[in-house]
Amino acid sequence: MSEDLDALILRVRDLPHDRAVAEVDAFFGSLPAEAARALAESRPEQVGPLEGAPPELRYRSNHLILGAAHQRLHALVESRDATLAQRRRLATLTAMLQPAGKRLEVDADGNRVAVDVPRQFLLVDPEGQGRMIEVQGDLRTARNIAVLVPGMNNDLERVRSQSVRAKEIGEEAGPGTAMVVWLGYHAPLGLTEGRSTESSRAAAPLLCRFQEGLAVVRAPDAKVTLIGNSYGAQVVARAMLEGARAHRYLLTGSPGVDPSITSAAQMTPPGTELFAVARSRGDYVSYAEQHGPDPASFPDVVRIETDNAQVQITGHVSYFDKNSESMINVGRIVRGGLDAVTLAARTTPEEETRLLGTSWAGPLRTLGQSKAAVPISKAYDGLAALRTVASTPSRKTVLDGARRARTQEGPER
């Protein structure tokens, strides 16, 4: 059985993604349940990351991988030979082995009980900066599945914030939603790496294969939304160019796709239900267009509204703020309430004027396309400072303003 698995992995490695996952699916489908489970437990390193394999088996394999890595690091810490980074990683792995939370259910006797919600991983790579793919919910029965691709500075330690965010998106989208945090790539750590498309180019085929793997697992009528945030938008866009399969695509705070991509039509795979982008006022990363023209400026794109009377967001970091129009629209898109999605009508110059009273998007674009990493880093730092100090309201001010503006009529969700 093990030899068959090795042969399968070798055979599907260079196959087209759809054929590869179909072969893997067929292989596991032909195994008796006990044999498949035994394979997941005896060969976790092979089954854990294998696209097309049943998720339940992969969850088991990745749990074993996590446990083994935890045990190794724990022994190292006990022996007092561990570095600070290894101690941090041990804390991270400990947290990853804990339940995600609890859920209220009703037992067979009709009593209300709180049950643990286990964490489910389709990939765990505990080495180096680390990678992981986490699932919240049931991929097999969900009516809607959203795959969230995080951006720069997300390693195994910091990606926990994405899991929290994914849960919030899932709650916004409503029952019947499964969420995936796809950190299946080595995200750039720092602005210098972020200036390069090396990470996104390496990530695109992995994401494409993951999406094909989803297709053999999900319910036939389930809809998949692929969400890329910041550098994650660069990853999703690259994957779209390679035909990544989803029903809906959403890019938030995109740093651009490619210098040659100037319209949605150039990058939207056939059969797409929706390709939408979000760019809030003063999003300096989008304005800089470091990797190409900002998709929010494409003439044929659907650009969603990010503000409402209650919450007005600015800059690059607030697309998923609670009760913002941006977050509400994310929920609408994920659950397929596309008629209710609100669209933005602002133009870039209007945004610039509202933000600073003068235009700075032009100079930012020049910097973003320059070959020097240091100047653009300084430009970002400077703009980040402007964002919080002088030119735009602080979060506190925005919230105060929102309080004043609040009415008894909330937005339609």
Next chain:
Amino acid sequence: MYHGSVTLTEARNHLRSELLAVAATVVPDQTPTVTQDVGPVDQGALSDESGPESVCTITVETGDPTTTPDPEAQIGFAAETLESRGWKVTISEPSEGRHELTARRQGYDLTVTARTTDWRLTLTGQTPYVDDL
């Protein structure tokens, strides 16, 4: 950097207590359960900005599985309860069987959700960002 008079840990504890108190009032015969409370996270890392852990989100669930869901009444009662505790409340238009309110008090954000098809009442709160404490 923290400059205020309340630490993020204190804010987190305060939020948890408030969510549990409101949940216990709205559904008096049931013990509310904290279903999500992972502690401070770095929201900046969500969008390419690394930084200190700056905000906490907590979810509390309650409800009586033996009763027929009445989300409109539950949200109305939750609104009254929150307002009596000093929260500024906004009730959203129901959509697809989902009834919801949002509330805000001193930088804390809160959402209460009830559905026609679910006996559970979900309360999710977020502390102020650490810079705003």
